[in-house]
Amino acid sequence: MQVAAYATQGPTDPLKPFEITRRDLQPDDVLIDITHCGICHSDIHSARNEWGRAKYPFVPGHEIIGRVSAVGGKVTKHKVGNLVGVGCLVDSCLKCSACHDGDEQYCEKGSVGTYGGTEPVIGGPTFGGYSKQIVVRDAFVLKISEKLDPAAAAPLLCAGITSWSPLKHWGIGKGDKVGVIGLGGLGHMGIKFAVALGAEVVMITTSPEKGADARRLGVSDVLVSKDREQMKAHRGSFDFLLNTVPVKHDLNPYLGLLARNGTMVIVGAIEPLEPMHGGILLANRRSVAGSGIGGIAETQEMLDFCAEHGIVCDIEMIDMKDVNPAYDRVVKGDVKYRFVIDMATL
Amino acid sequence: MQVAAYATQGPTDPLKPFEITRRDLQPDDVLIDITHCGICHSDIHSARNEWGRAKYPFVPGHEIIGRVSAVGGKVTKHKVGNLVGVGCLVDSCLKCSACHDGDEQYCEKGSVGTYGGTEPVIGGPTFGGYSKQIVVRDAFVLKISEKLDPAAAAPLLCAGITSWSPLKHWGIGKGDKVGVIGLGGLGHMGIKFAVALGAEVVMITTSPEKGADARRLGVSDVLVSKDREQMKAHRGSFDFLLNTVPVKHDLNPYLGLLARNGTMVIVGAIEPLEPMHGGILLANRRSVAGSGIGGIAETQEMLDFCAEHGIVCDIEMIDMKDVNPAYDRVVKGDVKYRFVIDMATL
Numbered sequence: 001m002q003v004a005a006y007a008t009q010g011p012t013d014p015l016k017p018f019e020i021t022r023r024d025l026q027p028d029d030v031l032i033d034i035t036h037c038g039i040c041h042s043d044i045h046s047a048r049n050e051w052g053r054a055k056y057p058f059v060p061g062h063e064i065i066g067r068v069s070a071v072g073g074k075v076t077k078h079k080v081g082n083l084v085g086v087g088c089l090v091d092s093c094l095k096c097s098a099c100h101d102g103d104e105q106y107c108e109k110g111s112v113g114t115y116g117g118t119e120p121v122i123g124g125p126t127f128g129g130y131s132k133q134i135v136v137r138d139a140f141v142l143k144i145s146e147k148l149d150p151a152a153a154a155p156l157l158c159a160g161i162t163s164w165s166p167l168k169h170w171g172i173g174k175g176d177k178v179g180v181i182g183l184g185g186l187g188h189m190g191i192k193f194a195v196a197l198g199a200e201v202v203m204i205t206t207s208p209e210k211g212a213d214a215r216r217l218g219v220s221d222v223l224v225s226k227d228r229e230q231m232k233a234h235r236g237s238f239d240f241l242l243n244t245v246p247v248k249h250d251l252n253p254y255l256g257l258l259a260r261n262g263t264m265v266i267v268g269a270i271e272p273l274e275p276m277h278g279g280i281l282l283a284n285r286r287s288v289a290g291s292g293i294g295g296i297a298e299t300q301e302m303l304d305f306c307a308e309h310g311i312v313c314d315i316e317m318i319d320m321k322d323v324n325p326a327y328d329r330v331v332k333g334d335v336k337y338r339f340v341i342d343m344a345t346l
Numbered sequence: 347m348q349v350a351a352y353a354t355q356g357p358t359d360p361l362k363p364f365e366i367t368r369r370d371l372q373p374d375d376v377l378i379d380i381t382h383c384g385i386c387h388s389d390i391h392s393a394r395n396e397w398g399r400a401k402y403p404f405v406p407g408h409e410i411i412g413r414v415s416a417v418g419g420k421v422t423k424h425k426v427g428n429l430v431g432v433g434c435l436v437d438s439c440l441k442c443s444a445c446h447d448g449d450e451q452y453c454e455k456g457s458v459g460t461y462g463g464t465e466p467v468i469g470g471p472t473f474g475g476y477s478k479q480i481v482v483r484d485a486f487v488l489k490i491s492e493k494l495d496p497a498a499a500a501p502l503l504c505a506g507i508t509s510w511s512p513l514k515h516w517g518i519g520k521g522d523k524v525g526v527i528g529l530g531g532l533g534h535m536g537i538k539f540a541v542a543l544g545a546e547v548v549m550i551t552t553s554p555e556k557g558a559d560a561r562r563l564g565v566s567d568v569l570v571s572k573d574r575e576q577m578k579a580h581r582g583s584f585d586f587l588l589n590t591v592p593v594k595h596d597l598n599p600y601l602g603l604l605a606r607n608g609t610m611v612i613v614g615a616i617e618p619l620e621p622m623h624g625g626i627l628l629a630n631r632r633s634v635a636g637s638g639i640g641g642i643a644e645t646q647e648m649l650d651f652c653a654e655h656g657i658v659c660d661i662e663m664i665d666m667k668d669v670n671p672a673y674d675r676v677v678k679g680d681v682k683y684r685f686v687i688d689m690a691t692l
Contacts, residue, residue: 097606098606101606103606103631106606106629106630106631108582169631236454260443260444260447260449260452263633266624266627266628267628268624270624271623271624271625272621272622272623272624273621273622273623273624274621275618275619275620275621276618276619276622277617277618277619278612278614278616278617278618278619278636279617279636280636281612281634281635281636282612282613282636282637282638283452283636283638284452285449285452285515285635285636285637285638286635286636287609287633287634287635288627288633288634288635289627289631289632289633289634290624290625290626290627290628290629290631290632291628291631292628292629292631
């Protein structure tokens with residue numbers, strides 16, 4: 001089937017209208033009329049081939065919200081008219097030990113990314129959500145509560161789950177002191193989730209002017225990482241740090257903030273990490289870990305938690321035609337905290 | 347009290363006979379006649395001030411075995427004549443949350459090192475085990491089974507517990523695939539322990555000639571890290587890596603060996619660590635952690651486990667006068683796997 005989309009033809013080409021071919025509905029497929037799609041920084045890295053593995057034409061978008069408009073003959077989980085979401089994954093083997101454990105993002109056969117992956121039925125690259133419609137295997141389609149604002153729910157599918165998954169994996173809850181480093185798309189969701197999970201949450205930033213907004217989101221304190229006295233006062237006190245900073249930075253001052261047995265989880269894409277001091281890790285049995293998005297069941301759990309607790313992302317809505325200037329603003333960090341494209345404008 | 351010891355007076359001065367002052371027996375103190383003391387690479391780093399914090403005169407030694415020759419009035423746990431051991435710690439607050447949890451090595455007030463620490467009763471530096479006698483607070487004295495060869499048990503107090511603690515903290519046992527990187531004092535104990543705990547153990551080395559010895563110690567396979575094909579075959583398969591390599595090295599190839607949720611624990615002293623790739627950590631939710639020695643109860647648990655399983659270190663006994671050439675051999679990695687000083691020769 002032919003579907004309208006916005007695509008780029010190369011790393012320096014702006015996004016513009018483009019017709020793409022999607023596979024016809026298979027028995028376990030869901031056809032979704034896309035209403036909203038969030039803009040993730042990964043969309044930009046990928047469109048501009050900053051990770052060196054782009055395939056063109058390239059259609060970004062993996063924070064997709066829409067309504068089911070058709071289902072294949074074997075689909076029982078989703079019905080026409082339902083509000084649904086699609087995140088970073090559209091397929092995986094569903095048989096390996098990772099998939100069995102609900103970690104489809106770590107599928108041993110390799111999961112299929114929503115964009116830039118290999119289309120498993122018709123071949124070629126998978127095309128993302130800057131598009132009128134998408135066809136997705138039922139197991140990778142998430143239910144979205146009608147209680148949630150669909151536009152503001154879109155970034156939950158990537159920014160949301162990427163922050164949620166490590167908080168849940170490391171068992172964060174009441175009694176834990178959590179630091180969220182960086183206040184952007186991921187950081188603002190990390191704060192909302194950690195607060196809702198009952199933790200004491202501190203925002204850690206190089207920009208004191210972000211403090212007021214962080215307090216509005218529920219943090220009990222703002223720690224300015226350039227302030228030596230403040231850093232000293234919090235030294236060795238954090239059970240968990242969610243590091244959402246998307247650019248190279250010295251990790252050692254943050255490691256020193258960790259309490260005994262504490263873990264800093266890196267969710268930002270930073271290559272390579274600045275050298276860490278082994279002595280700081282040894283001193284308090286500290287850990288540094290990475291975490292990438294989350295599994296399907298875990299994403300559904302997060303979406304249900306959001307519906308229950310009235311949590312969505314803070315967004316700025318744009319028309320499809322304004323995607324290129326929006327990209328430039330994302331790169332400058334000039335968005336609170338996520339752009340979402342109104343797909344009716346495509 | 348005056349006690350015979352071997353000391354160095356500065357970073358380039360060889361170790362030679364020296365008279366030291368130890369505190370008189372306090373009510374909760376144990377006086378130990380030292381029979382054996384292991385040589386740890388940290389002794390050399392400290393004696394030569396390679397970590398920049400040495401205080402002279404300096405008496406090394408924190409792998410101490412001996413017999414109780416006197417006890418203070420309040421001591422009930424140890425009796426004259428008992429075989430005992432002392433490791434890297436001789437005091438801590440015993441009140442903070444770390445001490446409460448049996449993590450005296452991470453005491454929030456700062457634990458007192460067996461050498462180079464601050465003597466809590468008479469001041470000045472603490473003096474280690476290259477000495478005829480030592481006075482130690484009862485809570486920091488370990489019981490050693492008469493079943494164990496006291497000379498070969500000495501390195502359990504540092505090399506042993508440093509390998510044991512992370513294996514226990516990360517719950518290693520049957521069903522786990524463990525890689526031990528490096529075959530020296532720590533590595534050979536890591537292999538013995540991980541095998542005895544029921545794990546499948548692979549020795550990972552840059553030196554294929556070490557393979558035969560590793561197999562004798564119980565590993566099921568030897569992985570030569572310079573061999574790309576071998577590394578590829580083991581990629582993503584290890585639940586746990588114990589990295590005992592004491593010199594700078596590229597950590598990324600080892601990180602790639604970790605399975606989903608796997609952890610590499612660094613116990614070697616490396617400053618700073620070579621830059622790691624965040625993408626490798628993210629890809630399988632991998633962790634890198636540090637771990638330093640172990641707590642007192644944990645050390646006792648290890649010593650009891652050793653008595654039960656007949657585990658000791660592989661050692662080479664030397665006379666006290668041969669300590670300086672032994673240091674040079676340790677630096678060259680020319681010892682299988684630990685030197686132990688026969689203190690009767692002092």
